[in-house]
Amino acid sequence: MMGQIVVGIDGSRDSEAALFWAAKEARLRGDRLVILYAVHTPVTAVPFGGASVLPPTAELKTYGENLLEVATSLVTTEDAPLEVATELVVQPPVPALLAASRTADLVVVGSRGLGAVGAAFLGSVSTRVASRAACPTIVIRPDAAEYRTTGPIVVGIDGPQSDAAFRFAVEEAQRRGTTVDAVHTYWLPVVAMPIEGTNITGTSETYARRTAEEHMDEFMARNQHVVPAQVKVTTQVLLNDSADALSQLSETAALVVVGSRGRGAFRGMLLGSVSQRLLHRANGPVAVVHNGDAADEPTDAERAQP
Structure with missing residues (x-):
């Protein structure tokens, strides 16, 4: 059909x-x-x-x-x-x-x-x-509208809310005969008062990276069943701002895929901050994919506004 x-x-x-x-x-x-x-x-x-x-x-x-x-x-x-x-x-x-x-x-x-x-x-x-x-x-x-059939499909991973985005990335990679690059980022926690003589920065970075890698492993284990044999998936865990990392990768990607909202957003209201910032910065097309399957009804104000 x-x-x-x-x-x-x-x-x-x-x-x-x-x-x-x-x-x-x-x-x-x-x-x-x-x-x-x-x-x-x-x-x-x-x-x-x-x-x-x-x-x-x-x-x-x-x-x-x-x-x-x-x-x-x-x-x-x-x-x-x-x-x-x-x-x-x-x-x-x-x-x-x-x-x-x-x-x-x-x-x-x-x-x-x-x-x-x-x-x-x-x-x-x-x-x-x-x-x-x-x-x-x-x-x-x-200024970044080139249609590319080469380059990976880059997808931002941020827990279960990224499941639909990952499935979409896999499907697009299969159509183009290319690969999927799944990217998860992390940031170091702020330490207000470091203790003299201790390596708090090194310890916190090691813990933050290990936690991020565990999140990526859990995500891939949960979603491996949607990856066909002909599609290769690579993973990256990066110490970086999510929007910055995905924007940099968009320079050579066929497409960048993100979920509609990340951690902390109010469901159904706005794009997550990562998605919104990426739409401003990306050097190529960006796909925004929801886990849900139904559009919100427009408000009365939206029915009247351009």
């Missing part, structure tokens, strides 16, 4: 990079590519009342139809056949993409859209979709 990859576009350079990446992934998988454009208008205040969303104008709908037509032509070639469908959705982008994620195998978005303010902030659409989509989300930065 043919799968489905959904890519959200808005006419920005970021979404163009996401479009081309999604098309290549769809060809590799033999999936249908669905190009989605959400038509929406800003919230307007009603005198002496609440807020409401005006219906899109005919010009906005025409713009969306033209954008989808151009996008289709960009990824459709006789030399590389691809089944393409388009969707013009009268809805803000976040709820539109969350709804599409329920039946998709993958959602692909650019890191920033037309509404982003400069390069300092990650687009709110990409972060909100990545944190709550029902399927894995790929976030593409236009």
